[in-house]
Structure formats: C-alpha cells, structure tokens
Amino acid sequence: MSTLPSPALSVLDLVPVRTGQTSAQAVAASLALVSRAEELGLRRYWFAEHHNMPAVASTTPPVLTAAAAARTHTIRVGSGGVMLPNHSPLIVAEQFAALEALAPGRIDLGIGRAPGSDPVITQLLRMSGTTSDVERFPEHVRDIARLASPEGAALQFSNGHTYDVHATPAATGSPKVWLLGSSDYSAQLAASFGLPYVFANHFAGEGLERALGLYRSQYQPSEAHPEPQTFLTVNAIAAPTHEEAEARALPQLRSMARLRTNQPMQPLESVEQAQATPMDGLAQTIIDAMRAKWFVGTGAEVAEQLRAFAAKWEVDEVMLSPIAGSYESEPMDAAPGRTQTLELLTAELA
Numbered sequence: 001m002s003t004l005p006s007p008a009l010s011v012l013d014l015v016p017v018r019t020g021q022t023s024a025q026a027v028a029a030s031l032a033l034v035s036r037a038e039e040l041g042l043r044r045y046w047f048a049e050h051h052n053m054p055a056v057a058s059t060t061p062p063v064l065t066a067a068a069a070a071r072t073h074t075i076r077v078g079s080g081g082v083m084l085p086n087h088s089p090l091i092v093a094e095q096f097a098a099l100e101a102l103a104p105g106r107i108d109l110g111i112g113r114a115p116g117s118d119p120v121i122t123q124l125l126r127m128s129g130t131t132s133d134v135e136r137f138p139e140h141v142r143d144i145a146r147l148a149s150p151e152g153a154a155l156q157f158s159n160g161h162t163y164d165v166h167a168t169p170a171a172t173g174s175p176k177v178w179l180l181g182s183s184d185y186s187a188q189l190a191a192s193f194g195l196p197y198v199f200a201n202h203f204a205g206e207g208l209e210r211a212l213g214l215y216r217s218q219y220q221p222s223e224a225h226p227e228p229q230t231f232l233t234v235n236a237i238a239a240p241t242h243e244e245a246e247a248r249a250l251p252q253l254r255s256m257a258r259l260r261t262n263q264p265m266q267p268l269e270s271v272e273q274a275q276a277t278p279m280d281g282l283a284q285t286i287i288d289a290m291r292a293k294w295f296v297g298t299g300a301e302v303a304e305q306l307r308a309f310a311a312k313w314e315v316d317e318v319m320l321s322p323i324a325g326s327y328e329s330e331p332m333d334a335a336p337g338r339t340q341t342l343e344l345l346t347a348e349l350a
Contacts (some may be wrong), residue, residue: 006303006349007310010044010319011037011342012080012202012233015057015064018251018268018325021332026057027064029335033322034068036339038075040346043317045072046080046110055255055268062095069103078108080198080233080319081180085113089140090167093147096175097167100148107175110198111144113137113186138189141179149174187211194222196229202321208232212313231317234309236295237324237337238302238344245296248337250274251325253290257283270328294323299344306349320345 013033017026034045047064050056058064061079068077078099082092096109113134146153150173152166179190182200184207190197191214199211212230219228235252239245251268258265261283279287295302295309306318324337 002304002307004304004307004311005316006307007231007315008043008317009306009342009345009349010042010046010231010317012046012048012319012321013058013064014048014050014321016252016268016323016335017055017057018332019266019270019273021267023057025332027067028333029338030057030064031067031071032333033335033338033342034075034077035071037342038072040342042075042342042346044076044078044108044319046078046108046319048080049083049086049112054265062099065099065107066102069099069106072103072106074106076106076108076176077103078175079110080108081110081112081178083114084111084137084140084144085134089143090147090165093144093167096144097148097171100173100175101168101171104173108178109144109148109175110178110180111141112180112200114181138193141177141189141193141195145174145177148177182207182211184211184214187215188218191215191218191228192220194220194225196225198231198233198319200233202233202235202319208313231315231319232309232313233319233321234295234306235293235323236302236306236320236341236345237322238297238299238341239324239337240298240340240344242297242301245298245302245324247271247275248324248326249291249294249296252323253287254279254283256290257286260286268325271325272328274325299348302341303345303348306345 013030015026015030037045045068047061048058049061051059061082065077100107147165147167150171152164155163178196178198179186180198182203187197197215199208201208216228237245237249251274254274255268295305310318322338322341324341326337330336
C-alpha cells in the first residue's frame with residue numbers, strides 16, 4: 001500500500017485514428033471512452049486541436065465537446081486546447097458560451113497559442129487577418145473571458161459611445177478558462193492574468209520545473225482564482241501485464257518518431273504492424289528517449305508512478321493522454337486499450 005496520496009485523474013483525447021479506421025469510428029470510440037470515464041469518476045475530459053494529421057481526428061474541440069456533453073452528466077468537458085491564433089476570439093467565446101448553456105458548470109475552455117499543424121495548414125487557418133495575429137494572443141484571451149461572461153464586453157468608440165457585446169444573451173455562467181502551454185511565456189501570462197494553467201508535459205517534457213516555478217512565484221490572484229491552480233499531462237498506458245503495455249505503446253511511439261524525423265504521416269499502425277517492422281537507428285533513438293518519459297506498465301506500476309509524479313510536482317490532478325494502441329482483432333468503433341488504461345488506473349488509485 002502506497003503512502004503517497006492518489007491524484008485525481010482526467011483525460012486528454014486526440015481522437016486517434018488507426019489503420020483501416022474511419023473518422024466516424026474513431027469519434028465513436030472516443031465518445032464511448034467519455035462515457036466510461038464519467039462512470040469511473042474521472043474529473044474532466046478534454047479534446048485537443050490538431051489539423052491535417054492522418055492519425056488524429058480531433059480537429060474541432062467545440063464540436064467534440066458538445067457531443068461529449070450530450071452523452072454525460074457530471075464530468076467536466078472541454079478543450080485541451082483551442083489554438084486561439086487559428087480563430088476569431090468572438091467565435092470562440094460564442095462557441096464555449098453556448099456549450100456552457102448546454103452543460104452549465106461543466107465546461108472548460110483550454111486555450112493555447114501553438115498552430116496545431118504544419119505551416120501550410122496554419123496559413124489556411126489564419127486567413128482571417130488581424131484576428132490571427134499571434135502577438136495579440138494576450139489581448140484575445142482577455143476578450144474571450146469578457147465576452148463569454150454574463151456581463152459581456154463593451155466596445156469603446158472614439159466619439160465616446162460604447163457598444164455592448166455578449167457571446168450569448170442572458171448568460172448565467174461562464175466556461176472556466178485555462179491557459180495551456182509548454183514554455184515560460186504561457187506560464188508567466190497565466191500568472192499575470194490570475195488564470196489556471198496547464199503545462200503540456202505529455203508533449204514537451206522539458207522545462208516543466210521552470211514553468212511551474214514561474215507560474216507559482218509570479219501568480220497574481222484574481223477574483224475568480226485567488227490561488228494558482230494547475231495540473232500536469234502525461235502519456236500513459238496500463239495493461240494487465242507489462243509486456244502488453246509495452247506492445248500497446250509501440251504504435252504511438254513509432255508515429256511520433258516519424259513526425260520528428262519528417263517522414264510521411266499515416267494512420268496509427270496496429271500493434272502487430274508496429275512489431276513487424278523495425279525502425280532505423282535515428283528513429284529508434286527518438287523512440288527510446290520518448291518512452292523513458294511515458295508511464296507504461298501494469299495498473300499497479302503506473303499508479304505508483306503517477307502518485308510519485310503528482311507528489312513531486314505538488315499537483316492533485318493528472319491528465320492522462322491514454323495512448324494505448326489496438327490489436328488487429330479489436331473492434332474499429334471502440335478503444336479497448338485506452339479503456340483498459342482508465343479502468344486499471346482508477347481501480348489502483350481509488
């Protein structure tokens with residue numbers, strides 16, 4: 001029995017797409033996982049924003065959040081995150097204010113400033129002029145928070161007149177805004193705004209100590225958030241045996257290695273496909289480095305790693321990116337490996 005406290009668990013979902021799987025099947029698998037996460041008592045479930053990637057179907061967090069909210073009753077749902085430079089602040093505010101009306105008190109709006117894709121797609125996403133100016137990111141974060149609040153925002157004209165703007169009429173609540181990032185910039189901005197902050201540890205893995213230190217030491221209390229609030233993301237796979245967990249890690253590890261060595265992207269391999277084809281030396285080096293930072297093993301092994309991780313960084317919540325791959329025999333509209341990860345870990349951390 002561990003003497004360390006058990007952190008609360010949440011989920012970050014990129015809606016992975018495997019070989020032979022349609023986007024409809026991938027989304028169906030993720031929505032089934034949302035329902036199971038709620039049954040297991042997880043705290044929140046977020047969808048990421050990525051574009052033009054064959055192995056990722058999470059292109060539209062607001063749409064996926066609406067679908068998840070309609071299938072659940074208690075778990076918080078939202079974005080992890082909306083890549084703000086790709087969107088008009090008013091549109092983001094309207095989307096998430098509408099979600100707040102759909103599921104009052106359960107909506108999280110995680111906001112990031114990364115593109116979420118390659119340079120060509122980024123240009124296509126940012127054809128909206130000044131709204132896509134990355135340098136205006138702080139201003140746009142403030143705009144969204146005001147527009148989505150019941151009070152709304154007031155535009156001030158040079159002649160002294162004002163024009164009231166509300167994301168939705170007669171709002172009674174607001175989505176909870178989080179800033180997301182993997183750099184000092186995002187940590188310091190969240191601290192200066194008095195906003196909750198999440199370091200993208202599952203993606204970056206470097207600079208965590210400095211980012212958390214800056215956020216906590218520079219935090220400026222706000223009315224909504226008098227104390228700093230943060231949790232961390234991790235890549236995790238749990239299985240009945242260590243060998244199965246390692247096998248289920250291979251498809252995602254190999255996909256990330258291809259991305260980082262500029263190889264053509266493709267849907268995720270099955271476990272059998274990943275095991276059948278060795279990668280070259282450089283790719284294997286990248287795989288080994290990534291694997292060392294992931295949480296992979298039996299339920300008991302990973303649970304103990306998560307307790308130690310949460311205690312080290314003084315957080316009471318860990319958001320899992322459950323990246324377990326699938327065997328060829330497993331159904332296309334379900335994610336048994338990802339479901340198994342949540343089931344084993346909630347049982348061990350209960």
